[in-house]
Amino acid sequence: MIRNSLSRMGPLLALILLFLAGSLLSPTFLTSENLLNVVTRSSVIGIISVGATFVITARGLDLSVGAMAALVAGLSILCMNAMLPTLGAMGALFAGLALALVFGGAAGMANGALVVWGRIDAFIVTLGTMGIMRSLITWMSDGGSISLDFALRGVGRPLYYGTVLGVPVPVLIFAALAILGEIAMTRLRFGRHVIAIGSNAEVARHSAIRVARVRIATYAFQGLCVGLATLIYIPRLGAVTPSTGMLWELEAIAAVIIGGTALAGGYGRVWGTVAGVLILGLVANILNLTSFVSPHLNGAFQGAIIVIAVFLQRRSTPF
Amino acid sequence: MPQNQMPDALRLEGIAHAFGPNRVLNGIDLTLAVGEVLALVGENGAGKSTLMKIIAGYLAPGEGRTRWQGQPVSADPQEAETAGIVLVHQEFALIPDLSVAENILLGHEPTRCGLIDFAAMNKAAGNALQLLNSDIDPRAGMAGLPVSSWQIVELAKAFASGPRLLLMDEPTAVLGARETEALFARIRAFAAEGGSVIFTSHRLDEVRAISDRVAVLRDGTITLDRPAAGLSEHDIASAMIGREMEDLFPPLAPYPTAAPILAVEGLSVPRDFGPPVQDASFAVAPGEILGIAGLVGSGRTEMVEALVGLRSANARRFILRGAESPLPDAVEAWRLGIAYLTEDRKSRGLLLAENVELNTSLTISALAGGTLIDRDEDSRRYADAQARYSIRAASPKIAVGRLSGGNQQKVLIAKTLAPDPDVVILDEPTRGVDIGAKMQIYQVIAGLAQNGKAVIVISSELPELIGLVHRILVMDRGRVAGIVTPPESTRPTEHEILNLALGLQNHDAST
Numbered sequence: 006m007i008r009n010s011l012s013r014m015g016p017l018l019a020l021i022l023l024f025l026a027g028s029l030l031s032p033t034f035l036t037s038e039n040l041l042n043v044v045t046r047s048s049v050i051g052i053i054s055v056g057a058t059f060v061i062t063a064r065g066l067d068l069s070v071g072a073m074a075a076l077v078a079g080l081s082i083l084c085m086n087a088m089l090p091t092l093g094a095m096g097a098l099f100a101g102l103a104l105a106l107v108f109g110g111a112a113g114m115a116n117g118a119l120v121v122w123g124r125i126d127a128f129i130v131t132l133g134t135m136g137i138m139r140s141l142i143t144w145m146s147d148g149g150s151i152s153l154d155f156a157l158r159g160v161g162r163p164l165y166y167g168t169v170l171g172v173p174v175p176v177l178i179f180a181a182l183a184i185l186g187e188i189a190m191t192r193l194r195f196g197r198h199v200i201a202i203g204s205n206a207e208v209a210r211h212s213a214i215r216v217a218r219v220r221i222a223t224y225a226f227q228g229l230c231v232g233l234a235t236l237i238y239i240p241r242l243g244a245v246t247p248s249t250g251m252l253w254e255l256e257a258i259a260a261v262i263i264g265g266t267a268l269a270g271g272y273g274r275v276w277g278t279v280a281g282v283l284i285l286g287l288v289a290n291i292l293n294l295t296s297f298v299s300p301h302l303n304g305a306f307q308g309a310i311i312v313i314a315v316f317l318q319r320r321s322t323p324f
Numbered sequence: 325m326p327q328n329q330m331p332d333a334l335r336l337e338g339i340a341h342a343f344g345p346n347r348v349l350n351g352i353d354l355t356l357a358v359g360e361v362l363a364l365v366g367e368n369g370a371g372k373s374t375l376m377k378i379i380a381g382y383l384a385p386g387e388g389r390t391r392w393q394g395q396p397v398s399a400d401p402q403e404a405e406t407a408g409i410v411l412v413h414q415e416f417a418l419i420p421d422l423s424v425a426e427n428i429l430l431g432h433e434p435t436r437c438g439l440i441d442f443a444a445m446n447k448a449a450g451n452a453l454q455l456l457n458s459d460i461d462p463r464a465g466m467a468g469l470p471v472s473s474w475q476i477v478e479l480a481k482a483f484a485s486g487p488r489l490l491l492m493d494e495p496t497a498v499l500g501a502r503e504t505e506a507l508f509a510r511i512r513a514f515a516a517e518g519g520s521v522i523f524t525s526h527r528l529d530e531v532r533a534i535s536d537r538v539a540v541l542r543d544g545t546i547t548l549d550r551p552a553a554g555l556s557e558h559d560i561a562s563a564m565i566g567r568e569m570e571d572l573f574p575p576l577a578p579y580p581t582a583a584p585i586l587a588v589e590g591l592s593v594p595r596d597f598g599p600p601v602q603d604a605s606f607a608v609a610p611g612e613i614l615g616i617a618g619l620v621g622s623g624r625t626e627m628v629e630a631l632v633g634l635r636s637a638n639a640r641r642f643i644l645r646g647a648e649s650p651l652p653d654a655v656e657a658w659r660l661g662i663a664y665l666t667e668d669r670k671s672r673g674l675l676l677a678e679n680v681e682l683n684t685s686l687t688i689s690a691l692a693g694g695t696l697i698d699r700d701e702d703s704r705r706y707a708d709a710q711a712r713y714s715i716r717a718a719s720p721k722i723a724v725g726r727l728s729g730g731n732q733q734k735v736l737i738a739k740t741l742a743p744d745p746d747v748v749i750l751d752e753p754t755r756g757v758d759i760g761a762k763m764q765i766y767q768v769i770a771g772l773a774q775n776g777k778a779v780i781v782i783s784s785e786l787p788e789l790i791g792l793v794h795r796i797l798v799m800d801r802g803r804v805a806g807i808v809t810p811p812e813s814t815r816p817t818e819h820e821i822l823n824l825a826l827g828l829q830n831h832d833a834s835t
Contacts, residue, residue, distance in 0.1 A: 193695050200678075201686060207672045210634065212687040212739070213658040271677060 015317050016264050016280035019310070023287045031294040039290070041173055045165075047286035048179035049074075049234045050253060051279065054260040055186040056113075056230030058278045059223045060127075061261050062190070064203040064270025065120065067227050068131040071253035072138035073112050078235040079142045079151045079245040081105040086154045094160040101157075102164075105239070106232040112138070113228020117221035135254070143247040153243040161240035175237045182233065186275040199223060203270025259307065260285055263314040284310060333358045333520045334379065334489060339388035340544075341374055348374045350544040351388070356489070361511060361521040363531040363552070366541035367564055367730070367758030372524045373414070375541070376491045379522070380404050380411035392489065408488030412495060414756075416474050418466055418481075425449035425462035428481045452480040455513075457506035468597070471498045471668070472620040479507060483514065490514065492523040496530060497756050500620035500784055508534045526758060527785065528557040540564055561759055573791035574770040580611035583646070585778045586631075586662070586747050590640030593623070593630045601627045601637070601802045608747065608778040613769060615789035616782040618799030624782050625667060627799070628749045632657040632664040644747075658691055663745035665736060667752040667782070669729075673736045676725030680717050680735050681706040683724045688742040709738035714764060730761030737768060748772055749780040754788065766792055 027034035034040075053070050060067050085101030092100055112134070119130045145151065153161070167174045190196035198219045201209040209216050238249075262268055263284055264277025285307055292300045334356040341349040348371045356362055364372050377383040379390060381397055381404030390397040392407055401411070418427045425446045426433075434444040449462035458476050460469065466477070475498050482490060490511075496504045511521055511534060525531055531538055531552070538555055540548040540563040548563035587607035593600055601623040608614045618624045630637030633654040642651050644660060652660055666672040674683050685702040706720050713734040717727055724735055733753070741748065750769065754762045769792060772779050783789050789796050796808045 192697055192699075194689060194697055195695065197682070197686075197697055198690065201675055204675045204677060205671065208675050208686075210654055211664070211666050211672050213655050213690040213743075214686075215655055271675075 013265070015314065016277050016284065019284055019314070020280050020287070023284060023291065027287060027291045027294070030291060034291065034294055039294075041176065043286045043290045044176050044179070044283065045173045047282050048175035049238050050256050050260065051179045051282040052182055052230050052234040052237070053253060054257040054278045054282050055182050055275055056227035057257040057261050058186065058190070058264070058266055058273050058275050059199055060227050061258070061266055061268060062203045062270055062273025063199045063220055063223045064206070065220065065223060066127045066131060066258075067116060067224060068128065068254045069112075069116060069135040069138060070227065070231050070257055071250035072135045072142070073109065073228065073231045074235055074238065074250035074253060075142045075245055075247070076138040077105050077108045077112065077232055078239050078249060079145055080108050081235060082151050082153050082239060082245060083145070085157055089154050089156060094156050098157055098160050102236050105235045106229055109228040109230070109232025109235070110225050111228065113231070114221065114225045116228070117224030120224065121217045121220045139247070142245065142249070146245065146247055148247060150244045150246040153239060158240075158243045161243075163240075165237055165241040178233065178237065182230070183275055183279045190273060190275050195219065195222070200271060200273065203273070205271070256285065259311050263311060265318050332356065333393060335391045336379070337389045337391075339375065339378060339385045339390065341378065341383070341386045348544050349385070352546060354539060354546065354549070356520050356522065358520060359515045359518050361515050361523070361534060361536045363535035363538045364522055364524045364541060365528070365531055365538065365560060365564060367760055370541040371544045372541055373493055376411060376493055376522065376524070380409055380491055382411065405485070408486070409491070410482050410485055410487035410489070411491040412478055412482045412493065414493045414497070416478055418474060418477060420467040422466055423462065424453075424460055424464050424466060424469070424477055427466055427477055428452055428462070428484055430481070432485070448484070449480070452484040455483065456480055456510050458503070470621060472500060472503060475499055476503060483510065487519065489520045489522070492521065494524055494526070494756060496525055496527065498620070502619060504530065526756065528560050529787065531560065532557060564759055574767050576613075576770070576792075576794065577611065577774055579794050580609050582610045584609045585645055587643040588631060588639050588641070591627065591630060591637060592639070593626045593635055593637040596635070599623045599626060599802055601630065604804045606797055606804065606807065608780055610746070610776045610778050611773050612795070613773050613779045613781060613793040615793035615796040616780060616799065617786060617789055617796050620784065622799040623802040624799050625751055628664060628751065628780065628782065632662055632749065634664070658687065658743060658745070661746040663740050663743065663748050665740040665748075665750045665753060667755060669732055669736050669755070674724050674732060674739070677723050679721045680715070680724045680727070681720040683735055684709050684738050684742060687739055691743055705742060709742070713738050713768065730757045733757050733761065733765070737765065745777070747778045747780070751782045752784065753781060754783070754785070
């Protein structure tokens with residue numbers, strides 16, 4: 006296919022333009038404190054978006070990630086609180102975080118199994134599981150909130166607020182996952198198979214690729230990413246409410262699409278997704294720092310960026 | 325010939341066209357009389373499709389003039405269609421979710437009191453199909469129909485739109501013998517009514533059978549333009565490839581004496597998105613080339629797809645290398661050394677948007693162990709394949725969809741043979757491929773057999789099977805009608821095979 010360099014590098018160009026705009030518009034924009042803050046706040050969505058890149062590249066979709074994050078976080082907090090007396094604060098925290106990964110992976114696997122084995126459209130399956138999981142967390146919290154035991158909050162704090170060599174821990178986790186994701190997409194057989202399936206699942210089936218297994222694996226990986234995101238989210242707020250993770254699925258999909266991954270599948274890039282996440286984060290940040298546009302218009306800007314990004318990345322394929 | 329007295333309907337003068345630096349057409353002069361049928365032949369990439377698109381107004385020529393009944397043709401397909409010029413593309417332009425009738429009359433739906441008159445529509449569509457001697461139900465949904473029916477619906481739609489000049493790009497590529505015959509009868513009737521036809525085909529026997537005149541394109545120039553009468557296939561082929569043709573088929577090695585490597589008994593495939601197969605049995609030996617003939621819809625593809633796990637089926641016995649086992653699944657078949665080359669290159673064979681290197685390595689890298697991709701190995705593998713199958717591609721990184729049909733097919737063959745299988749099943753290996761590439765593919769097939777591989781070739785072109793294979797298995801309505809085993813040196817005749825395929829020898833109730 007023809008992808009000229011402009012549309013290929015589009016997300017990077019947009020990032021550079023945002024940097025220029027931000028530094029011209031606000032003196033505080035280019036401070037390391039501000040920028041690290043933006044990336045830290047973006048890392049939860051960023052981690053989920055890395056998983057979404059694989060699902061979408063394989064021509065799937067997962068609308069349930071926001072509700073899944075809330076449910077996984079809620080379940081983990083309940084488990085941690087319950088384990089606190091026996092395992093102690095540190096033990097309960099780590100056991101709970103490990104359980105978050107298990108819960109996330111299992112939820113993703115369930116989505117994948119329904120889509121692949123149940124032969125139900127991914128949009129419908131994940132719309133359904135989104136409703137189910139959102140409702141479960143509302144029921145579990147009885148409409149209020151599920152809070153982390155106070156003893157655990159202090160122990161967990163560094164996972165969100167801590168730094169290593171000046172870099173916040175969430176940023177490190179996001180960066181590590183993004184690098185692994187980029188390698189998986191471009192250098193691992195898994196990534197090649199994800200691309201092949203998204204491009205044409207029939208061809209993949211004729212090419213000795215285990216299509217069902219790989220497709221389920223993308224949903225399971227998405228679930229693991231949601232679990233990983235809750236590891237950061239839980240220590241940050243220490244509580245889950247029925248509105249936790251609301252609309253995260255749309256933010257993640259937006260980031261993936263802005264990054265240049267094709268919604269119709271067959272072409273995906275993790276670095277683009279990272280750029281997409283940062284673009285969305287920076288736009289919000291610039292609107293907050295400057296006064297002449299209301300931050301309430303953030304959504305309008307983000308919406309316009311999505312449309313423009315897809316417009317610029319239209320593929321001119323002759324077939 | 326009557327067309328000599330007829331006025332010119334279409335006149336092309338000095339048509340030239342280039343895509344970027346690539347000159348595709350160099351000063352084409354061509355005329356077409358009222359009621360004339362012209363066959364446009366040439367290797368892939370010779371410029372046939374480009375010329376058709378220019379005539380139909382899809383493409384404005386770089387230079388030259390196109391006149392239709394004395395009037396210039398503007399580069400607007402809508403206007404051209406209003407003037408009666410209708411192009412039937414190689415790619416289908418049908419809507420799967422609509423019925424056959426709705427597709428045929430799309431945009432011309434008969435109405436009553438402002439509502440669509442479905443009865444009239446189905447009747448009109450039924451008539452259009454009847455003229456092609458087809459029994460497709462006008463009320464059937466498009467999506468469930470096989471590819472040959474799609475082609476027939478597309479043709480019925482074109483004829484029903486009231487054309488004066490019909491341009492058909494490879495109309496018979498997916499049709500069986502009976503459907504092709506019906507199409508030719510329709511073309512003759514259309515021409516007799518004063519319609520003009522230009523069509524392209526790779527089958528030279530067809531070209532001779534239906535056309536009044538043959539024009540050969542080579543590298544954007546017309547190298548032959550003569551009445552079909554008195555023209556031999558050999559003349560046409562020579563004009564196409566620009567040199568005298570050696571024997572089309574490589575010499576056939578003697579029939580091997582080795583025991584079968586693969587044998588199946590009582591294979592049955594249920595009806596599921598394709599015709600069923602009942603109780604099929606056959607075996608193939610190392611070094612043997614086994615042909616499979618049969619009409620479209622006789623279950624040829626379904627039978628071999630079942631063997632390689634692409635279709636659920638059951639068999640009484642499946643014996644590979646002397647050991648009995650259950651039918652493999654799609655990945656196991658590859659691991660057991662059974663390779664299948666699909667007949668549907670574009671939607672099942674290749675990732676058209678991906679580069680040729682990745683396509684060549686797709687299957688073998690899926691079979692290889694390890695999680696990391698070795699891209700250097702991919703490059704080496706493609707370089708090797710490029711030399712071995714003489715693939716012409718501008719770069720290893722070019723998208724495979726941008727190659728000509730023949731080169732795409734060679735990439736698909738390279739991809740299929742990369743895992744070095746012992747049993748190679750090739751479904752229509754030369755479909756939509758020009759004669760030069762065909763000869764190369766025949767060489768590859770003969771080479772496989774010489775190296776002790778068991779080869780199964782499915783083909784709708786009987787001359788191809790007769791020239792290429794040791795034995796021909798003929799299928800008729802889901803059953804193995806017979807296996808033609810020629811004694812020593814004689815090859816089965818086309819007539820013998822046709823009789824079997826049409827059920828004339830196996831079904832005593834036939835008239």
